Amino acid sequence: MDSLRQEKIQKFEEFVDRRLKPDLVHAIVERDKIFDQQKIFSDLRKNIENLEKNSVTSLRTLVNLGSEVYMQAEVPDTQRIFVDVGLGFHVEFTWSEALKFISLREEKLERQIEEYTRLIASIKAQIKMVCEGIRELLQIPEEKTVEGRVF
Amino acid sequence: MGKSQVKGTVTSLSSMFPAEEVQKAAKMVEDKLSDKQNEMNQLKEFIANNTSLINLVQKLPDELHHDIMVPFGKAAFFPGRLIHTNEFLVLLGESYYTERTAKQTVEILKRRGKSLESKVNTLKAVMQDLKAEASFFDSTASEAAEGLVEIREYEEDNSTERASQSGSLELETPSVAEADNKMGASEDDEYARIMSRLEELEKEELAAEDNEENLEDEDEDANAVESDGNEDELIKAAEGDGDEDEWTKAAFHRKKDECYSYLDHGQRYSESQSRKQLQQFNGKEPIEEMSNKYKHQDLTNQFASTGLTEEPVTKGEISHGRIIQQDTKSLSPSINASAPFEKKSVQASKSEFDSSKAFTGSIVEHTQNLDKSSVGTNMTSLQSSGSQPSKPVSRFKMQRK
Numbered sequence: 001m002d003s004l005r006q007e008k009i010q011k012f013e014e015f016v017d018r019r020l021k022p023d024l025v026h027a028i029v030e031r032d033k034i035f036d037q038q039k040i041f042s043d044l045r046k047n048i049e050n051l052e053k054n055s056v057t058s059l060r061t062l063v064n065l066g067s068e069v070y071m072q073a074e075v076p077d078t079q080r081i082f083v084d085v086g087l088g089f090h091v092e093f094t095w096s097e098a099l100k101f102i103s104l105r106e107e108k109l110e111r112q113i114e115e116y117t118r119l120i121a122s123i124k125a126q127i128k129m130v131c132e133g134i135r136e137l138l139q140i141p142e143e144k145t146v147e148g149r150v151f
Numbered sequence: 152m153g154k155s156q157v158k159g160t161v162t163s164l165s166s167m168f169p170a171e172e173v174q175k176a177a178k179m180v181e182d183k184l185s186d187k188q189n190e191m192n193q194l195k196e197f198i199a200n201n202t203s204l205i206n207l208v209q210k211l212p213d214e215l216h217h218d219i220m221v222p223f224g225k226a227a228f229f230p231g232r233l234i235h236t237n238e239f240l241v242l243l244g245e246s247y248y249t250e251r252t253a254k255q256t257v258e259i260l261k262r263r264g265k266s267l268e269s270k271v272n273t274l275k276a277v278m279q280d281l282k283a284e285a286s287f288f289d290s291t292a293s294e295a296a297e298g299l300v301e302i303r304e305y306e307e308d309n310s311t312e313r314a315s316q317s318g319s320l321e322l323e324t325p326s327v328a329e330a331d332n333k334m335g336a337s338e339d340d341e342y343a344r345i346m347s348r349l350e351e352l353e354k355e356e357l358a359a360e361d362n363e364e365n366l367e368d369e370d371e372d373a374n375a376v377e378s379d380g381n382e383d384e385l386i387k388a389a390e391g392d393g394d395e396d397e398w399t400k401a402a403f404h405r406k407k408d409e410c411y412s413y414l415d416h417g418q419r420y421s422e423s424q425s426r427k428q429l430q431q432f433n434g435k436e437p438i439e440e441m442s443n444k445y446k447h448q449d450l451t452n453q454f455a456s457t458g459l460t461e462e463p464v465t466k467g468e469i470s471h472g473r474i475i476q477q478d479t480k481s482l483s484p485s486i487n488a489s490a491p492f493e494k495k496s497v498q499a500s501k502s503e504f505d506s507s508k509a510f511t512g513s514i515v516e517h518t519q520n521l522d523k524s525s526v527g528t529n530m531t532s533l534q535s536s537g538s539q540p541s542k543p544v545s546r547f548k549m550q551r552k
Contacts, residue, residue, distance in 0.1 A: 040226050041226060044224045044226055044227055047223065063219070063221060065204065065208070066200060066203070066204045066207070067201060069208065070239065070242075070248075071233055071235070071236070072234050072238065073221045073231050073233050075221050076231065081223065082228040083226060083227045084225075084227065
């Protein structure tokens with residue numbers, strides 16, 4: 001009986017270590033990516049709002065040519081802006097259109113984050129359940145035999 | 152030749168280097184290797200980017216303006232132009248920037264490229280080392296799996312010890328490399344080899360006029376004809392010490408093979424010449440003269456033979472056979488009297504055995520790096536122990552008592 005229990009415990013532990021924990025890590029990584037995207041778009045929105053507020057028509061920036069070598073660049077007309085809408089497409093927008101698009105985009109990202117959060121929570125719950133099961137399996141033999149393991 | 156006096160330990164290589172551990176080590180090295188490979192790839196990418204940037208920087212000043220899409224954050228662009236096409240802002244690190252022209256920027260980038268190249272080279276060297284380590288581990292693992300064994304043998308006679316390693320990790324002579332789990336098998340092989348040599352020696356001995364002279368001739372023959380390792384073997388065989396002879400022979404046989412590079416050919420040649428001279432004198436001079444000649448010859452051979460040590464003949468004997476001395480001196484002008492004497496089987500000199508130079512220590516013999524002095528002293532004891540010009544075996548045995 002003991003050996004059987006030990007086997008089960010071993011299996012549970014393996015399951016936790018090999019399936020659940022990597023899944024958890026993976027889900028967290030994906031969610032972080034979405035967070036980054038969200039940040040990018042929120043920054044863009046803020047910049048556009050800034051431009052609108054200050055009625056900036058032309059712009060001077062430093063463009064990174066690569067390896068942190070910059071060159072001055074001038075934007076004569078800031079009315080048109082090209083926004084990345086995914087799948088390699090950039091759409092020409094006016095400011096207001098751009099702002100609308102960005103808000104739509106942000107909503108979508110929010111929903112994605114929500115999904116990932118739920119997934120992460122479920123994985124964590126599963127891990128806890130398995131640990132609890134192992135605890136149960138061990139506590140019963142504990143009464144009969146010498147105390148084996150304490151969580 | 153009682154083998155009971157030979158102690159030994161047989162250590163399986165797999166116990167010294169457990170197979171799993173070796174595999175683990177091999178895997179670790181492989182992981183490191185792959186890490187370094189990734190770093191290498193990254194560095195190569197940097198170098199490629201650097202070169203392309205150099206090209207770009209060189210082309211930009213060709214125009215006053217360049218129409219480009221100016222990025223605005225990570226997800227948006229503005230149509231715009233590049234202006235001031237000869238002014239570049241370069242990051243030097245630690246938030247320090249500098250404005251440079253195109254030419255100066257190119258120079259900066261070239262210097263960066265050089266440092267990247269040197270990094271790549273060092274990384275390559277590190278990877279080479281790791282690869283060598285990995286191959287070493289692989290070979291060890293395979294050998295441990297095969298069941299190679301490290302054999303250590305000890306002799307207890309005259310409180311001498313000799314450890315012969317038949318490890319797999321070092322270069323081995325064929326005789327040693329063949330040593331498997333069967334220690335007895337290797338012993339038998341060496342035993343047979345030694346016996347055959349003994350027979351040869353006895354034949355040569357009979358052919359000579361005097362027993363003693365023949366023996367010395369044998370020694371001379373051995374020295375002149377073969378390497379000094381064989382010389383040791385012959386002497387040992389002549390002495391007739393059973394176990395010690397066997398092992399010393401085997402050891403010296405191996406020694407001979409491995410230390411062949413140590414042999415000084417010139418000295419050997421001089422030795423052979425002196426031997427010829429000696430043969431001319433056969434039957435004429437007394438043993439002391441022969442021993443004198445040997446002494447001189449041995450001095451020349453002190454570096455040639457791997458560890459032969461000679462008993463110093465008393466000066467009283469030098470007065471005899473001046474002709475021989477002259478001959479030997481002419482043959483071996485390089486005699487260095489201050490160098491450690493080499494000992495050969497000098498029967499007469501045994502009576503004047505200088506106890507102060509008798510071997511009382513232990514002999515440790517390694518297959519590759521022979522301890523010349525210690526082996527030489529071994530030779531000394533074995534040779535000095537035989538004193539009488541009888542059959543090699545009996546003479547040596549008698550002396551040992």
